[in-house]
Amino acid sequence: MTEPIRVVVTGAAGQIAYSLVYSVCKGDIFGPNQPIVLLLLDITPMMGVLQGVVMELQDCAIPLVKDIVATDDPNVAFKDVDAAFMVGAMPRKDGMERKDLLKANVRIFKAQGQAIDKFAKKSVKVIVVGNPANTNACILSKYAPSIPKENFSCMTRLDQNRAQAQISLKLGVTSDKIKNVIIWGNHSSTQYPDVAHATVEIQGKVVPVADAIKDDNYLKNEFIKTVQQRGAEVIKARKLSSAMSAAKAAGDHMHDWFAGTQGDNWVSMGVISDGSYGVKAGLMFSYPVRIKNRNYSIVQGLSLSEFAQQKLDLTAAELDEELQAALAECAD
Ligand SMILES: NC(=O)C1=CN([C@@H]2O[C@H](COP(=O)(O)OP(=O)(O)OC[C@H]3O[C@@H](n4cnc5c(N)ncnc54)[C@H](O)[C@@H]3O)[C@@H](O)[C@H]2O)C=CC1
């Protein structure tokens, strides 16, 4: 019998978690044979709502779930965890940029970093979803110095999925036929969705996406803007930020981190920069990565056009600025 793994979801009474916890429990992420102990963290005023989520999870009657712990105490929630979904943070409203959330959210990640440092397994794999996700992940890692920096990441998989979906709609193929789209940089409106190395399978033949689309102007303008602004468009329409798609993307990210990427294919993850592609080391930057044995490596040697290089510089500069503001906020 496989030992259960301990998985924490923060912001567990919120809207992303409502989709995510079901996916964690039913085996989509860690596999259909992996038992789970689920730890659910939210703030004290949300404990009543969280009890409702626990009741519903119990009523799902999923055999993989060995225990559910609902708590407002980070010291309990992070105890010996193997995987952490850091969702708990304020979402933005219509008209805001994600970095406007920095003041409200970054201190959550300082405090939770300290708790992770003390209580989590040193091998824990952490994904930050709460915005501004890249900078919050940097702060989380800074305050958990006993855990390797490579164990912290932030989510840009939703942007990758959005980019694949746009190409799939344009070409009339299913999204699984599209490989190696890249999201570079910040999960913000400066991110660079890049299809220069992406391929698509059409009627059994694999071709570059650019050759299939045959519209450079679309790829350099409308496509990029649509992906960059998709979160804001969903907020305009729903009056709430993306939740179902965010939960799906968080699951995809953690699934691939545990199970590995396929063949030569890559996925995009926000990870600590080691200076690759000229990005300042120490920023949490979204790169293409390959994953094996639960370790990722940044894909090296991809050619960048002048257009692409400018986009990378812009998003890296924004991340640097955000990080300085976050560090100042956490200083006392
Ligand atoms: N990286 C990405 O691609 C995406 C990120 N997001 C971000 O994810 C975050 C969560 O979004 P939603 O679930 O829609 O928000 P929500 O408001 O529905 O839920 C957030 C939950 O976090 C809880 N929370 C607040 N402070 C906490 C703390 N200190 N510890 C534990 N829990 C805490 C709240 O009580 C609430 O239950 C937001 O910051 C949102 O902007 C959303 C979509 C995509």
Ligand SMILES: O=C([O-])CC(=O)C(=O)O
């Ligand atoms: O747009 C937002 O604020 C929520 C989010 O990060 C996304 O949907 O990409």
